Amino acid sequence: MATPTTSVKDVAVRTVRAAGAATGQLAGGLGTAGLALGLLVLFALVAVTAPIGVGLLIAPAALRSLHALAARERERLTRWGLEVIAPNPPPTRLRAALVDPTTRRELRWLIRHATLGFFLGLLGLWLPVFAVRDGTFPLYWRLVPEGASSTSIGLGSAQSWPDAIAVGLLGLGWIAIVLGLSPAMARLQAAPGRTLLAAGPDTDLSLRVAELTATRAGALDAHATELRRIERSLHDGAQNRLVSVTVLLGAARRMAARDPVAADELLERAQSAAEGALAELRTVVRGILPPVLADRGLAGALSGLAADSPVPCSIDDDIPERCAASVETTAYFVVAEALTNIAKHSGATRATVTVRGRGGRLRLLIEDNGRGGAEEGGGSGLGGIRHRVAAHDGTFRVTSPSGGPTTLQVDLPCGT
Template identity: 75%
Template structure:
């Protein structure tokens, strides 16, 4: 593992990596639990809708003999498909995208389609277990807040007010009131320790049942690979245009200048040696600039630092050059293919550039893990958030680079921050 402390922060460097680790773990746990709570609350909304769809489906089934249920069936199916699509989009904000199956062309086909049955099974699971987990996601923070601060409000509460959020017992002395705050601390521990798992459990039904099932047509995968291939070709063409533009507008002009200056110096060498020497100096300067531009272009194709120092060393160099103090934490025991490392390098470089230009952040962190044939990157900052892929922030280019390797990029950037980029790349050799 390679760890680079933030640049420009002498206090952190003096504290050493051992002092930074507990703080890093605490911050990561707080962020994970906060994201999990938001995910649970969002799941509560779709769980309530799933319950409504189930009630509507039950009414349609009961009233079918009277003929009313047949009219409701189309409403149930359309509502179920719309809700399932909404859940896919919600889950895609918190993890890998879920590929939706092809919708049935007619109502009769939808009633017998395996996709509809899988979505009904999801509605049953999400409307029951997902609903309960969502309620816990709402209740736990309220209980923690109420019990932790109970000693502050206890002197002003009525005598028969229950002490804890469980709704039983009444504190009559200060020790009893203070002991309630320990229950609140316990709720905080539950939130930090269990809510990420609760969020994963709530999302499991959607990820298992709302994607294309094992009996789905392989055309879905073909379409996905076709889109990935198109993204790779677009990224390749964009890169070629960038290189051609750099060579044409920069290096080629420098070389033309060198040629013109050398020709003029040769013509002046006999009649005005001093003027010829000045032209030769200008030609040498132009040649050096052209060489520097050629080196910059070659490094943009495949940075030599990746071959010399590996991904960990290359990312440490990027962090050291970043205008915002940046820490890197890389665990990659084995080398990945060169194209994968180059993609990871350019994604981190673009992300750090965006952080320095647009985020207003005071600190950034890059975490890399290579496990199970996958390379996971996380770039996060404590800036203002609100990153918009349509706003020309470079996220589209990063997504294309990642998609070219059949990887995924997920951006979480609520207003007020923090901004987190999660990238997952296959790195099996």
């Protein structure tokens, strides 16, 4: 049974950690709030100059900036909590944007984040500075010029030790405020984004149903394709070798009495065929669920793929927690297929794989310096990757201009 002292210590540790995390959230929110403030000024300029036509020219750029900033805020909020599901891409043309519910919600978020969010972000950074400055004041108060303010808020002047200690006590008060209010301030700063930037009641659910229907069909098709691949591998590889083993053993048994030397040769051939069949079976098993994933995790499995890649490949991974086995398997095969494509078709001399696990999502970025021009179909394997990703309700994007480089971005839910 935990003692009261241990319980108090645990509560104190949790409180300090929560305050630290909240301060980080407020600092990150201050960054996007500063951009929101600048963008709000731009929209004000659009409104003022619209009658003379200038505002109409810069309105599309302002709308694109709004959508980009909203997407950045969704990513930030997702890193610090539950995922913020993005609605359907909003329009950038002015006439369509005026009646688009997503754009209206983003504009409402912009106003709130540029004002309240900016103020809370500044307050979230100032309070810890005040706490440190006033809390340590008794250590350096004699070095403060005479007549200078002793407190962070510009009040009072320390002339003696009691005055300096009083300022130190004010610093303790700041610490109490930081510990007590920072989490609530972070939640208040994030609330408009979580409410207004997520896919809300304005989202067309019929589109989502259609998307899920297509995803399910793609997943079933990918599953059927995988079964056919396994069947072909067993039929053309291991099964043929096992038939050879049976034939050779039968011939060796019949020849054992009259020609022992020939029988030994047949047994050696049968042993070689059996070893080949075993190797084929191991290959098929690795193609279903690579054992290296269970032994070394996704990061170790990807390092193995990079080491075996004909094209020099570097892995940059940051995966704090394990994902569901099916998700890790999908990520593994996505990278394996991508590296195979790079080696076969791109002419690249270098490839990089970046893996990040944040906010319940697993994100992959695969890049090469090849000739580009990658397209789905034509045996590239990109269609298979898309189906694998769609089976988990993930997203897959390919950017491959002629001349390169080629970039593959995959976003998967980690699952449980």
